[in-house]
Amino acid sequence: MNRERDVIVIGAGIVGVCCALYLQRAGWSVRLLDPKGPGHGASYGNAGNLGIASCVPAALPGVLKKVPRMLFSSEAPLKLRWSHVPSAAGWFLRFVANARPSRVEAIADARQALLSRLHEGYQPLLEEAGAEDLIRYSGLLMVWESEEAFAGAAYALDLRRRRGVPFDVLDGNEARQIEPTLNPGIVRAIHVPRLAHTVNPLGLTERLAAHFERLGGRVVREAARGFEIGPDGPTAVTTDGGRHEAAKFVLAAGVWSRPLAAQLGTKVPLEAERGYHNMFPDPGIQMRVAVMSADRHVAVTHMAHGVRASGVAEFAAPDAPPDMRYAAMVRRQAAALLPGLNTAGAVEWMGPRPSHPDSLPALGRSPRFANVFFAFGHDHIGLALGGITGRIVGDLVAGRDPGIDLSAYSPARF
Numbered sequence: 001m002n003r004e005r006d007v008i009v010i011g012a013g014i015v016g017v018c019c020a021l022y023l024q025r026a027g028w029s030v031r032l033l034d035p036k037g038p039g040h041g042a043s044y045g046n047a048g049n050l051g052i053a054s055c056v057p058a059a060l061p062g063v064l065k066k067v068p069r070m071l072f073s074s075e076a077p078l079k080l081r082w083s084h085v086p087s088a089a090g091w092f093l094r095f096v097a098n099a100r101p102s103r104v105e106a107i108a109d110a111r112q113a114l115l116s117r118l119h120e121g122y123q124p125l126l127e128e129a130g131a132e133d134l135i136r137y138s139g140l141l142m143v144w145e146s147e148e149a150f151a152g153a154a155y156a157l158d159l160r161r162r163r164g165v166p167f168d169v170l171d172g173n174e175a176r177q178i179e180p181t182l183n184p185g186i187v188r189a190i191h192v193p194r195l196a197h198t199v200n201p202l203g204l205t206e207r208l209a210a211h212f213e214r215l216g217g218r219v220v221r222e223a224a225r226g227f228e229i230g231p232d233g234p235t236a237v238t239t240d241g242g243r244h245e246a247a248k249f250v251l252a253a254g255v256w257s258r259p260l261a262a263q264l265g266t267k268v269p270l271e272a273e274r275g276y277h278n279m280f281p282d283p284g285i286q287m288r289v290a291v292m293s294a295d296r297h298v299a300v301t302h303m304a305h306g307v308r309a310s311g312v313a314e315f316a317a318p319d320a321p322p323d324m325r326y327a328a329m330v331r332r333q334a335a336a337l338l339p340g341l342n343t344a345g346a347v348e349w350m351g352p353r354p355s356h357p358d359s360l361p362a363l364g365r366s367p368r369f370a371n372v373f374f375a376f377g378h379d380h381i382g383l384a385l386g387g388i389t390g391r392i393v394g395d396l397v398a399g400r401d402p403g404i405d406l407s408a409y410s411p412a413r414f
Helices: 014-025 063-072 082-097 101-115 118-129 147-152 154-162 172-178 201-214 254-263 325-337 382-397
Strands: 006-010 029-033 078-080 140-144 168-171 188-192 196-198 218-220 224-230 233-239 242-245 248-251 271-280 290-293 298-303 306-315 347-355 362-365 372-376
Touching: 006 014, 014 029, 014 118, 014 201, 014 248, 014 372, 014 382, 029 201, 063 082, 078 082, 082 306, 101 154, 101 382, 118 201, 118 382, 140 147, 140 172, 147 154, 168 172, 172 188, 196 201, 201 218, 224 254, 248 254, 248 382, 254 347, 254 372, 271 325, 290 325, 298 325, 306 325, 325 347, 362 382, 372 382
Parallel strands: 006 029, 006 248, 029 218, 078 306, 140 290, 248 372
Antiparallel strands: 140 188, 168 188, 224 233, 233 242, 271 306, 271 347, 290 298, 298 306, 362 372
16 A cells, blocks of 8 residues: 555644644645544643743743752642652753753743744634634733732743733732632732633544544554654554554654654653643633632633633653642642632543653654654643644645744754
8 A cells, every 4th residue: 555645643632633634734644543532631631721921931040949849848839759750850950950041041932932823823723623612812810929929920021021922910909800700819910911722622622633534534542552663764653453554653642752752763851740630510600811820830711611720740650640639739729719619529630741851842853764753742831832833743744844943842952
Protein backbone atom coordinates (compact mmCIF):
# COMPACT_ATOMS: atom_id res chain seq x y z
CA MET A 1 0.00 0.00 0.00
CA ASN A 2 1.31 3.48 -0.89
CA ARG A 3 1.77 5.49 2.32
CA GLU A 4 3.53 8.53 0.87
CA ARG A 5 0.74 10.92 1.97
CA ASP A 6 0.04 9.21 5.31
CA VAL A 7 0.72 10.91 8.63
CA ILE A 8 0.25 9.41 12.08
CA VAL A 9 -0.32 11.79 14.98
CA ILE A 10 0.41 10.16 18.33
CA GLY A 11 -1.79 11.72 21.00
CA ALA A 12 -5.38 12.93 20.69
CA GLY A 13 -5.42 15.73 23.21
CA ILE A 14 -6.26 19.22 22.02
CA VAL A 15 -2.76 19.66 20.53
CA GLY A 16 -2.82 16.36 18.63
CA VAL A 17 -6.34 16.94 17.32
CA CYS A 18 -5.43 20.41 16.05
CA CYS A 19 -2.31 19.01 14.38
CA ALA A 20 -4.42 16.33 12.70
CA LEU A 21 -6.92 18.88 11.40
CA TYR A 22 -4.29 21.18 9.93
CA LEU A 23 -2.53 18.23 8.29
CA GLN A 24 -5.85 17.08 6.88
CA ARG A 25 -6.55 20.55 5.51
CA ALA A 26 -3.21 20.37 3.69
CA GLY A 27 -4.20 17.16 1.93
CA TRP A 28 -2.58 14.51 4.10
CA SER A 29 -4.26 11.24 5.08
CA VAL A 30 -4.16 11.31 8.88
CA ARG A 31 -4.61 8.82 11.69
CA LEU A 32 -4.81 9.82 15.35
CA LEU A 33 -3.50 7.30 17.89
CA ASP A 34 -4.62 7.51 21.49
CA PRO A 35 -5.68 4.75 23.89
CA LYS A 36 -8.33 6.90 25.60
CA GLY A 37 -9.70 8.68 22.57
CA PRO A 38 -9.86 12.45 21.94
CA GLY A 39 -9.55 14.81 24.89
CA HIS A 40 -9.47 12.39 27.80
CA GLY A 41 -5.96 13.18 29.09
CA ALA A 42 -4.72 16.50 30.43
CA SER A 43 -6.96 18.31 27.91
CA TYR A 44 -9.98 17.06 29.84
CA GLY A 45 -9.23 18.75 33.11
CA ASN A 46 -7.76 22.17 32.37
CA ALA A 47 -9.20 25.46 33.59
CA GLY A 48 -10.54 26.23 30.13
CA ASN A 49 -8.80 29.57 29.69
CA LEU A 50 -7.34 30.58 26.32
CA GLY A 51 -4.68 32.50 28.17
CA ILE A 52 -3.40 35.40 26.12
CA ALA A 53 -2.01 36.74 29.44
CA SER A 54 0.06 33.62 30.13
CA CYS A 55 3.46 34.73 28.82
CA VAL A 56 4.96 34.63 32.34
CA PRO A 57 7.00 31.44 32.89
CA ALA A 58 6.80 29.36 36.05
CA ALA A 59 10.39 30.11 37.12
CA LEU A 60 10.87 33.76 38.11
CA PRO A 61 13.80 35.46 39.86
CA GLY A 62 13.87 34.48 43.53
CA VAL A 63 12.04 31.19 43.01
CA LEU A 64 14.77 29.20 44.80
CA LYS A 65 13.97 30.97 48.07
CA LYS A 66 10.27 30.17 47.73
CA VAL A 67 10.48 26.46 46.86
CA PRO A 68 11.18 25.09 50.39
CA ARG A 69 8.24 26.97 51.88
CA MET A 70 5.98 25.84 49.05
CA LEU A 71 7.02 22.23 49.49
CA PHE A 72 6.50 22.05 53.24
CA SER A 73 3.33 24.11 53.66
CA SER A 74 0.22 21.94 53.65
CA GLU A 75 -1.75 24.55 51.69
CA ALA A 76 1.01 25.42 49.19
CA PRO A 77 0.39 24.73 45.48
CA LEU A 78 3.66 22.83 44.90
CA LYS A 79 3.76 19.15 45.89
CA LEU A 80 6.58 16.64 45.41
CA ARG A 81 6.39 12.93 46.14
CA TRP A 82 9.67 12.13 47.82
CA SER A 83 9.97 8.82 45.99
CA HIS A 84 10.10 10.89 42.81
CA VAL A 85 12.98 13.14 43.95
CA PRO A 86 15.82 11.18 42.26
CA SER A 87 14.21 11.32 38.82
CA ALA A 88 12.99 14.93 39.16
CA ALA A 89 16.18 16.47 40.63
CA GLY A 90 17.69 17.29 37.24
CA TRP A 91 14.46 18.94 36.13
CA PHE A 92 14.44 21.23 39.18
CA LEU A 93 18.08 22.23 38.65
CA ARG A 94 17.24 23.27 35.09
CA PHE A 95 14.09 25.00 36.35
CA VAL A 96 16.07 27.16 38.79
CA ALA A 97 18.63 27.98 36.09
CA ASN A 98 15.80 29.33 33.93
CA ALA A 99 14.87 31.83 36.68
CA ARG A 100 17.76 34.11 35.68
CA PRO A 101 16.34 37.47 34.54
CA SER A 102 17.78 37.14 31.02
CA ARG A 103 16.20 33.70 30.61
CA VAL A 104 12.88 34.85 32.02
CA GLU A 105 12.71 37.67 29.49
CA ALA A 106 13.59 35.37 26.59
CA ILE A 107 11.09 32.71 27.69
CA ALA A 108 8.33 35.29 28.07
CA ASP A 109 9.07 36.51 24.54
CA ALA A 110 8.87 32.94 23.20
CA ARG A 111 5.63 32.17 25.00
CA GLN A 112 4.05 35.41 23.82
CA ALA A 113 5.15 34.79 20.23
CA LEU A 114 2.82 31.78 20.23
CA LEU A 115 0.08 33.19 22.48
CA SER A 116 -0.29 36.28 20.27
CA ARG A 117 -1.32 33.91 17.45
CA LEU A 118 -3.77 31.96 19.61
CA HIS A 119 -6.95 33.02 17.81
CA GLU A 120 -5.28 32.92 14.41
CA GLY A 121 -4.65 29.23 15.01
CA TYR A 122 -8.08 28.36 16.37
CA GLN A 123 -10.52 30.43 14.34
CA PRO A 124 -10.58 28.41 11.10
CA LEU A 125 -10.88 25.15 13.03
CA LEU A 126 -13.73 26.44 15.20
CA GLU A 127 -15.61 27.75 12.19
CA GLU A 128 -15.22 24.58 10.14
CA ALA A 129 -16.14 22.28 13.05
CA GLY A 130 -19.10 24.40 14.20
CA ALA A 131 -17.54 24.77 17.65
CA GLU A 132 -17.72 28.53 18.12
CA ASP A 133 -20.56 28.12 20.62
CA LEU A 134 -18.10 26.51 23.04
CA ILE A 135 -16.04 29.71 23.36
CA ARG A 136 -16.88 32.69 25.59
CA TYR A 137 -15.12 36.06 25.65
CA SER A 138 -16.02 37.04 29.21
CA GLY A 139 -12.56 38.12 30.41
CA LEU A 140 -10.34 37.24 33.36
CA LEU A 141 -9.76 38.66 36.83
CA MET A 142 -6.50 37.89 38.62
CA VAL A 143 -6.93 38.85 42.27
CA TRP A 144 -4.84 39.51 45.39
CA GLU A 145 -5.84 39.67 49.06
CA SER A 146 -2.99 41.88 50.32
CA GLU A 147 -1.11 44.90 49.06
CA GLU A 148 2.14 43.09 49.87
CA ALA A 149 1.27 40.16 47.60
CA PHE A 150 0.20 42.52 44.84
CA ALA A 151 3.48 44.42 45.13
CA GLY A 152 5.32 41.10 44.85
CA ALA A 153 3.62 40.51 41.49
CA ALA A 154 4.93 43.74 39.96
CA TYR A 155 7.60 42.08 37.83
CA ALA A 156 5.21 39.48 36.42
CA LEU A 157 2.70 42.19 35.57
CA ASP A 158 5.42 44.25 33.92
CA LEU A 159 6.42 41.21 31.82
CA ARG A 160 2.87 41.09 30.51
CA ARG A 161 2.55 44.82 29.96
CA ARG A 162 5.78 45.04 27.97
CA ARG A 163 4.56 42.27 25.67
CA GLY A 164 1.34 44.01 24.82
CA VAL A 165 -1.06 42.12 27.07
CA PRO A 166 -4.02 44.45 27.71
CA PHE A 167 -5.17 44.72 31.33
CA ASP A 168 -6.53 47.22 33.82
CA VAL A 169 -5.41 47.49 37.45
CA LEU A 170 -8.35 47.58 39.87
CA ASP A 171 -8.95 47.90 43.58
CA GLY A 172 -11.08 45.38 45.45
CA ASN A 173 -14.37 47.25 45.06
CA GLU A 174 -13.85 47.66 41.32
CA ALA A 175 -13.08 43.95 41.04
CA ARG A 176 -16.30 43.05 42.88
CA GLN A 177 -18.29 45.27 40.55
CA ILE A 178 -17.11 43.02 37.71
CA GLU A 179 -17.42 39.76 39.71
CA PRO A 180 -19.78 40.19 42.70
CA THR A 181 -19.15 36.65 43.98
CA LEU A 182 -15.57 37.52 45.09
CA ASN A 183 -14.83 37.52 48.79
CA PRO A 184 -14.62 40.92 50.55
CA GLY A 185 -10.92 40.43 51.31
CA ILE A 186 -9.87 41.08 47.72
CA VAL A 187 -7.88 44.34 47.68
CA ARG A 188 -6.31 44.30 44.20
CA ALA A 189 -6.98 42.78 40.80
CA ILE A 190 -6.08 43.00 37.17
CA HIS A 191 -8.82 42.66 34.57
CA VAL A 192 -7.98 41.20 31.16
CA PRO A 193 -11.01 42.10 29.03
CA ARG A 194 -12.47 39.64 26.56
CA LEU A 195 -10.04 36.88 27.44
CA ALA A 196 -11.62 33.75 26.00
CA HIS A 197 -12.36 30.45 27.66
CA THR A 198 -14.11 27.30 26.62
CA VAL A 199 -17.20 26.26 28.55
CA ASN A 200 -16.39 22.60 27.86
CA PRO A 201 -12.74 21.59 27.31
CA LEU A 202 -13.59 17.95 26.61
CA GLY A 203 -16.49 18.95 24.38
CA LEU A 204 -14.23 21.26 22.38
CA THR A 205 -11.67 18.53 21.72
CA GLU A 206 -14.38 16.00 20.87
CA ARG A 207 -16.17 18.44 18.53
CA LEU A 208 -12.94 19.08 16.62
CA ALA A 209 -12.13 15.35 16.54
CA ALA A 210 -15.60 14.54 15.21
CA HIS A 211 -15.05 17.03 12.39
CA PHE A 212 -11.72 15.36 11.66
CA GLU A 213 -13.49 12.00 11.38
CA ARG A 214 -16.26 13.43 9.17
CA LEU A 215 -13.58 14.53 6.75
CA GLY A 216 -12.15 11.03 6.55
CA GLY A 217 -9.65 11.00 9.39
CA ARG A 218 -9.31 7.93 11.59
CA VAL A 219 -9.06 7.80 15.38
CA VAL A 220 -7.30 4.60 16.47
CA ARG A 221 -7.76 3.79 20.16
CA GLU A 222 -4.41 2.15 20.74
CA ALA A 223 -1.35 3.07 22.81
CA ALA A 224 1.93 3.71 20.98
CA ARG A 225 4.74 1.51 22.30
CA GLY A 226 7.60 2.08 19.88
CA PHE A 227 8.74 2.41 16.29
CA GLU A 228 10.08 0.40 13.42
CA ILE A 229 12.98 2.44 12.09
CA GLY A 230 14.50 2.23 8.62
CA PRO A 231 17.56 3.96 7.17
CA ASP A 232 15.67 7.25 6.71
CA GLY A 233 13.66 7.23 9.91
CA PRO A 234 10.56 5.54 11.34
CA THR A 235 8.42 3.56 8.93
CA ALA A 236 5.78 2.37 11.39
CA VAL A 237 4.59 2.87 14.95
CA THR A 238 3.95 -0.23 17.02
CA THR A 239 1.04 -0.21 19.48
CA ASP A 240 -0.66 -2.47 21.97
CA GLY A 241 -2.97 -3.41 19.09
CA GLY A 242 -0.57 -3.90 16.16
CA ARG A 243 1.49 -1.70 13.85
CA HIS A 244 0.70 1.30 11.65
CA GLU A 245 2.82 2.42 8.70
CA ALA A 246 3.12 6.04 7.56
CA ALA A 247 5.49 8.43 5.83
CA LYS A 248 5.44 11.10 8.56
CA PHE A 249 4.94 11.00 12.31
CA VAL A 250 3.88 13.70 14.77
CA LEU A 251 4.54 13.11 18.47
CA ALA A 252 1.93 15.01 20.49
CA ALA A 253 1.30 12.65 23.40
CA GLY A 254 1.78 15.09 26.26
CA VAL A 255 3.85 13.73 29.13
CA TRP A 256 3.80 10.28 27.50
CA SER A 257 5.94 11.73 24.71
CA ARG A 258 9.10 11.48 26.82
CA PRO A 259 9.75 7.73 26.46
CA LEU A 260 8.68 7.77 22.81
CA ALA A 261 11.01 10.68 22.04
CA ALA A 262 13.84 8.77 23.73
CA GLN A 263 13.20 5.81 21.41
CA LEU A 264 13.60 8.30 18.55
CA GLY A 265 16.98 9.37 19.85
CA THR A 266 15.97 12.58 21.63
CA LYS A 267 16.01 12.85 25.41
CA VAL A 268 13.86 15.64 26.86
CA PRO A 269 13.46 16.78 30.50
CA LEU A 270 9.70 16.42 30.51
CA GLU A 271 7.92 16.06 33.86
CA ALA A 272 4.34 15.31 34.81
CA GLU A 273 3.19 18.44 36.63
CA ARG A 274 -0.01 16.91 37.90
CA GLY A 275 -3.00 19.19 38.36
CA TYR A 276 -6.20 18.63 40.32
CA HIS A 277 -9.66 20.01 39.77
CA ASN A 278 -13.16 19.97 41.19
CA MET A 279 -16.33 20.32 39.15
CA PHE A 280 -19.23 21.76 41.13
CA PRO A 281 -22.41 20.71 39.30
CA ASP A 282 -24.74 22.96 41.32
CA PRO A 283 -22.50 25.93 42.20
CA GLY A 284 -25.24 28.24 43.46
CA ILE A 285 -23.54 31.25 41.83
CA GLN A 286 -23.39 32.68 38.34
CA MET A 287 -19.89 33.91 37.60
CA ARG A 288 -19.41 36.70 35.10
CA VAL A 289 -15.68 36.20 34.45
CA ALA A 290 -13.00 33.61 35.01
CA VAL A 291 -11.03 34.22 38.21
CA MET A 292 -7.47 33.35 39.22
CA SER A 293 -6.32 33.90 42.79
CA ALA A 294 -2.61 34.69 43.02
CA ASP A 295 -2.66 34.12 46.80
CA ARG A 296 -4.65 30.89 46.78
CA HIS A 297 -3.16 29.50 43.56
CA VAL A 298 -6.54 28.43 42.24
CA ALA A 299 -8.33 29.15 38.96
CA VAL A 300 -12.13 29.13 38.88
CA THR A 301 -14.15 29.13 35.67
CA HIS A 302 -17.87 28.91 34.95
CA MET A 303 -18.52 26.13 32.48
CA ALA A 304 -21.46 24.52 30.73
CA HIS A 305 -21.94 21.90 33.44
CA GLY A 306 -21.10 23.91 36.54
CA VAL A 307 -18.07 25.68 37.98
CA ARG A 308 -14.56 24.24 37.77
CA ALA A 309 -11.79 25.01 40.26
CA SER A 310 -8.29 23.85 39.40
CA GLY A 311 -4.85 24.13 40.91
CA VAL A 312 -1.79 22.36 42.42
CA ALA A 313 1.43 21.31 40.71
CA GLU A 314 2.29 17.84 41.99
CA PHE A 315 5.52 16.27 40.76
CA ALA A 316 5.13 12.51 40.65
CA ALA A 317 5.18 9.70 38.11
CA PRO A 318 2.43 10.39 35.57
CA ASP A 319 0.65 7.11 36.31
CA ALA A 320 1.05 7.22 40.11
CA PRO A 321 -2.26 7.06 42.01
CA PRO A 322 -3.80 10.49 42.64
CA ASP A 323 -3.73 12.04 46.11
CA MET A 324 -7.18 13.53 46.43
CA ARG A 325 -6.19 15.50 49.51
CA TYR A 326 -4.92 18.00 46.96
CA ALA A 327 -8.29 18.13 45.23
CA ALA A 328 -9.82 18.85 48.63
CA MET A 329 -7.31 21.66 49.12
CA VAL A 330 -8.33 23.20 45.79
CA ARG A 331 -11.97 22.92 46.88
CA ARG A 332 -11.28 24.75 50.18
CA GLN A 333 -9.43 27.54 48.42
CA ALA A 334 -12.19 27.98 45.84
CA ALA A 335 -14.83 28.18 48.57
CA ALA A 336 -12.80 30.83 50.40
CA LEU A 337 -12.32 32.84 47.22
CA LEU A 338 -16.03 32.68 46.29
CA PRO A 339 -17.97 32.47 49.58
CA GLY A 340 -21.29 31.73 47.89
CA LEU A 341 -19.97 28.70 46.03
CA ASN A 342 -21.88 25.48 46.74
CA THR A 343 -19.26 22.72 46.82
CA ALA A 344 -21.70 19.86 47.46
CA GLY A 345 -21.48 17.03 44.96
CA ALA A 346 -18.01 18.03 43.74
CA VAL A 347 -16.43 15.68 41.21
CA GLU A 348 -12.65 15.38 41.63
CA TRP A 349 -10.06 14.80 38.92
CA MET A 350 -6.28 14.60 38.46
CA GLY A 351 -4.27 14.78 35.24
CA PRO A 352 -0.59 15.12 34.30
CA ARG A 353 0.39 18.35 32.56
CA PRO A 354 3.54 17.96 30.42
CA SER A 355 6.10 20.53 31.54
CA HIS A 356 9.66 21.35 30.53
CA PRO A 357 11.86 23.28 32.98
CA ASP A 358 11.85 26.34 30.71
CA SER A 359 8.02 26.49 30.39
CA LEU A 360 8.26 26.09 26.60
CA PRO A 361 7.06 23.26 24.34
CA ALA A 362 9.15 21.01 22.15
CA LEU A 363 7.89 22.18 18.78
CA GLY A 364 9.65 21.38 15.53
CA ARG A 365 11.33 18.68 13.50
CA SER A 366 13.04 15.83 15.32
CA PRO A 367 16.79 16.49 15.66
CA ARG A 368 17.47 12.99 14.32
CA PHE A 369 14.77 12.05 11.82
CA ALA A 370 13.46 14.31 9.05
CA ASN A 371 10.05 12.58 8.96
CA VAL A 372 9.29 13.07 12.68
CA PHE A 373 7.84 16.24 14.23
CA PHE A 374 7.49 17.06 17.93
CA ALA A 375 4.58 18.97 19.47
CA PHE A 376 4.47 18.37 23.22
CA GLY A 377 5.34 19.86 26.60
CA HIS A 378 3.10 22.91 26.52
CA ASP A 379 3.18 23.40 30.30
CA HIS A 380 -0.09 24.97 31.57
CA ILE A 381 -1.05 26.47 28.21
CA GLY A 382 -1.63 23.46 25.97
CA LEU A 383 -5.26 24.43 25.44
CA ALA A 384 -4.29 27.98 24.50
CA LEU A 385 -1.60 26.85 22.08
CA GLY A 386 -3.40 23.91 20.49
CA GLY A 387 -4.56 25.75 17.39
CA ILE A 388 -1.35 27.59 16.58
CA THR A 389 0.72 24.49 17.29
CA GLY A 390 -1.42 22.55 14.83
CA ARG A 391 -0.97 25.24 12.19
CA ILE A 392 2.81 25.27 12.66
CA VAL A 393 3.05 21.48 12.47
CA GLY A 394 0.94 21.51 9.31
CA ASP A 395 3.37 23.96 7.72
CA LEU A 396 6.45 22.01 8.82
CA VAL A 397 5.21 18.67 7.52
CA ALA A 398 4.35 20.30 4.19
CA GLY A 399 7.78 21.92 3.98
CA ARG A 400 6.41 25.46 4.33
CA ASP A 401 7.84 28.30 6.38
CA PRO A 402 5.52 28.68 9.41
CA GLY A 403 6.32 32.38 9.61
CA ILE A 404 7.67 32.20 13.16
CA ASP A 405 11.17 31.63 14.53
CA LEU A 406 11.00 28.18 16.17
CA SER A 407 14.51 28.12 17.60
CA ALA A 408 13.32 28.73 21.17
CA TYR A 409 11.16 25.59 21.02
CA SER A 410 13.72 23.35 19.33
CA PRO A 411 13.61 19.78 20.66
CA ALA A 412 17.42 19.84 20.47
CA ARG A 413 17.79 22.73 22.96
CA PHE A 414 18.24 20.41 25.91
